[in-house]
Amino acid sequence: MMMNGFPRGHCMSVHERWVAGRLRWSADALEQVARDVRCDILTLLANAGSGHTGGSLSGTDYLTAILFHEAAIDPGQPNWADRDFWHVSNAHVSPLIYSVMAERGYFPLRDLLGFRSFEGHLQGHPSAHDTIGLEVSAGSLGQGLSVAIGVALAAKMDGHPRRCYLCMGDGEQQEGSVWEAAMSAAHYKLDNLLAIIDVNRMQIDGPTDKILNIEPLADKYQAFGWHVINIDGHDMNTILAAFEEARSVKGKPTVILAQTIMGKGWSAIEDDYTWHGRPPTKEEADEALLGLDANYGGWWARLEANGMMP
Amino acid sequence: MSGRIFEQRTTREGWGRGLVDLGQKHDDVVVLVSDNTTSTQVHFFEEIFPDRFFQMGISEQNMAGVAAGLSRFGKVPFYVTYSAFGVGRALDQLRVTIGYTPCNVKVGGGHSGISVGPDGATHQMLEDIAIVRAIPNFTVLVPADFDQTRKAVVAAYSIDGPVYIRFGRENVPCVTGPNDPFEVGKAQMMADGNDCTCIAMGQMVSEALLAHDALAEEGIRLRVLNMHTVKPLDEEAIHKAARETGAIVTAEEHQLYGGLGSAVAQVVAANYPVPMDYVAIQDHFGASGQPDELLDAFGLRAVDIVMKVKSTLERKA
Numbered sequence: 001m002m003m004n005g006f007p008r009g010h011c012m013s014v015h016e017r018w019v020a021g022r023l024r025w026s027a028d029a030l031e032q033v034a035r036d037v038r039c040d041i042l043t044l045l046a047n048a049g050s051g052h053t054g055g056s057l058s059g060t061d062y063l064t065a066i067l068f069h070e071a072a073i074d075p076g077q078p079n080w081a082d083r084d085f086w087h088v089s090n091a092h093v094s095p096l097i098y099s100v101m102a103e104r105g106y107f108p109l110r111d112l113l114g115f116r117s118f119e120g121h122l123q124g125h126p127s128a129h130d131t132i133g134l135e136v137s138a139g140s141l142g143q144g145l146s147v148a149i150g151v152a153l154a155a156k157m158d159g160h161p162r163r164c165y166l167c168m169g170d171g172e173q174q175e176g177s178v179w180e181a182a183m184s185a186a187h188y189k190l191d192n193l194l195a196i197i198d199v200n201r202m203q204i205d206g207p208t209d210k211i212l213n214i215e216p217l218a219d220k221y222q223a224f225g226w227h228v229i230n231i232d233g234h235d236m237n238t239i240l241a242a243f244e245e246a247r248s249v250k251g252k253p254t255v256i257l258a259q260t261i262m263g264k265g266w267s268a269i270e271d272d273y274t275w276h277g278r279p280p281t282k283e284e285a286d287e288a289l290l291g292l293d294a295n296y297g298g299w300w301a302r303l304e305a306n307g308m309m310p
Numbered sequence: 311m312s313g314r315i316f317e318q319r320t321t322r323e324g325w326g327r328g329l330v331d332l333g334q335k336h337d338d339v340v341v342l343v344s345d346n347t348t349s350t351q352v353h354f355f356e357e358i359f360p361d362r363f364f365q366m367g368i369s370e371q372n373m374a375g376v377a378a379g380l381s382r383f384g385k386v387p388f389y390v391t392y393s394a395f396g397v398g399r400a401l402d403q404l405r406v407t408i409g410y411t412p413c414n415v416k417v418g419g420g421h422s423g424i425s426v427g428p429d430g431a432t433h434q435m436l437e438d439i440a441i442v443r444a445i446p447n448f449t450v451l452v453p454a455d456f457d458q459t460r461k462a463v464v465a466a467y468s469i470d471g472p473v474y475i476r477f478g479r480e481n482v483p484c485v486t487g488p489n490d491p492f493e494v495g496k497a498q499m500m501a502d503g504n505d506c507t508c509i510a511m512g513q514m515v516s517e518a519l520l521a522h523d524a525l526a527e528e529g530i531r532l533r534v535l536n537m538h539t540v541k542p543l544d545e546e547a548i549h550k551a552a553r554e555t556g557a558i559v560t561a562e563e564h565q566l567y568g569g570l571g572s573a574v575a576q577v578v579a580a581n582y583p584v585p586m587d588y589v590a591i592q593d594h595f596g597a598s599g600q601p602d603e604l605l606d607a608f609g610l611r612a613v614d615i616v617m618k619v620k621s622t623l624e625r626k627a
Contacts, residue, residue, distance in 0.1 A: 100503060126408075137410035139406060140402050144375075146379065147378050150376040150377060154383040157385075184367070
């Protein structure tokens with residue numbers, strides 16, 4: 001599945017390299033990758049026996065689009081100085097983060113089978129020290145947006161075209177530090193910053209509007225000085241159009257409110273908040289994978305066999 | 311207790327001047343502050359390098375995270391506020407984003423200790439060393455005076471990883487000179503002696519020197535170590551002090567639990583147990599008052615060191 005956009009052995013300018021780092025895959029191709037990513041998520045969760053299923057499946061489409069279409073990155077050189085910045089702040093969706101990274105070529109697919117194990121390099125919540133390609137460690141909510149602001153400020157200082165993609169959860173909006181950061185991003189007019197919020201309307205203890213209502217989210221971000229785009233977070237064409245719109249916005253940061261369904265792709269658990277932090281058994285994964293035209297044994301074998309490195 | 315006459319300057323000015331020293335040498339140094347530019351003395355940096363200075367407002371958690379982001383793309387950020395908030399409010403960011411990654415972020419802990427004075431207990435940070443020293447990957451520096459703080463700031467730049475630098479608000483005695491060497495992780499012998507060692511940090515080093523002089527009049531020879539680096543701790547200097555002097559008293563403007571005394575005791579107990587005692591805040595919050603009055607009232611004076619040295623010597627085999 002993996003390839004990056006760099007013609008090797010050709011001397012490129014910063015701008016050329018930056019452009020080449022973007023895969024810009026079509027919506028059709030992205031849908032196919034997203035389907036593979038969902039299969040990876042279900043398989044690695046069942047294999048590990050713990051982890052967060054619901055949010056990993058709700059955020060799959062836009063994170064796939066960031067890494068396979070939008071962001072300039074080079075998994076072969078994860079610390080490439082001219083890379084775009086991407087980071088997932090609601091980092092309990094680590095099954096999603098690792099699956100997309102593996103499909104994109106940051107590390108072999110078989111490493112997904114070491115998720116949450118002492119032998120593996122994929123911690124339950126992401127550790128930048130252990131997993132090459134992550135920008136910062138994460139797992140405590142409400143911290144990532146600030147990090148993205150720092151990156152965006154550095155890019156502005158340097159006159160660099162870098163863009164910053166920062167994913168958050170909707171439950172995460174309950175953290176006060178998110179709003180410190182939201183105020184700060186607008187204050188510094190960071191139009192190179194795009195935040196994407198996974199509005200799946202669920203958190204551990206129940207629906208967000210019952211636990212601590214975060215709405216009206218669009219009004220809040222508008223009031224804080226952001227450009228707000230509200231989309232269906234499972235429609236690839238819409239996601240790509242929102243990315244394009246964000247690029248055209250000047251003088252303010254943009255937030256995409258991705259309206260999603262927790263557990264998307266496995267109909268038996270969709271919109272069921274009890275699946276926030278629960279993994280499928282192997283039998284349940286088998287059933288879920290059937291809906292994606294796959295099966296647990298076959299997908300496990302795919303991960304195990306597929307050790308390709310970039 | 312008197313005798314030595316020290317010039318008086320603030321450690322916070324050392325922080326502010328040190329940043330200018332760095333800024334002049336290194337284009338990648340950036341400074342972030344949380345609505346206390348002058349009181350943390352970063353106005354010196356702001357005046358010369360306005361494009362590398364970020365006012366973050368009263369949002370310490372955001373400031374810590376922004377510093378982490380800047381560090382990912384070639385900047386060396388120094389963020390500063392009162393340590394009560396820069397450490398207290400932003401602890402989660404210090405632990406997860408900055409410590410665990412780890413990020414090359416330098417944290418200035420201003421207005422530390424009880425000597426902040428009239429502002430009272432909320433602003434008198436007495437737990438910062440215990441907190442930061444417990445986070446893996448952090449280097450923890452507590453310079454003793456103006457010149458040493460300035461040097462600690464410069465030294466922090468050369469450390470690849472997170473560094474915490476503690477300093478205070480008030481004038482404190484200048485116990486080191488501008489040309490004295492400063493080496494991270496190496497305790498500085500301020501006075502030699504073989505009867506007992508006082509291991510001190512921050513402005514307590516000057517109190518330890520006064521205690522040294524007073525004890526000398528009674529024929530007690532006190533060694534004084536300036537433990538400006540609390541992490542990594544100079545274990546060799548502590549071993550030597552235990553073996554050669556057989557008794558240790560620590561002195562810090564910090565809570566008894568988790569600070570320098572705890573750190574030294576861990577090393578002593580594991581290697582060469584000798585009688586010890588601790589001059590520190592005894593598990594109390596601070597209070598409003600004049601700095602000198604508070605140092606007296608909370609038992610952070612040379613006379614307190616002298617008393618503890620004498621009682622510790624009684625327990626010495």
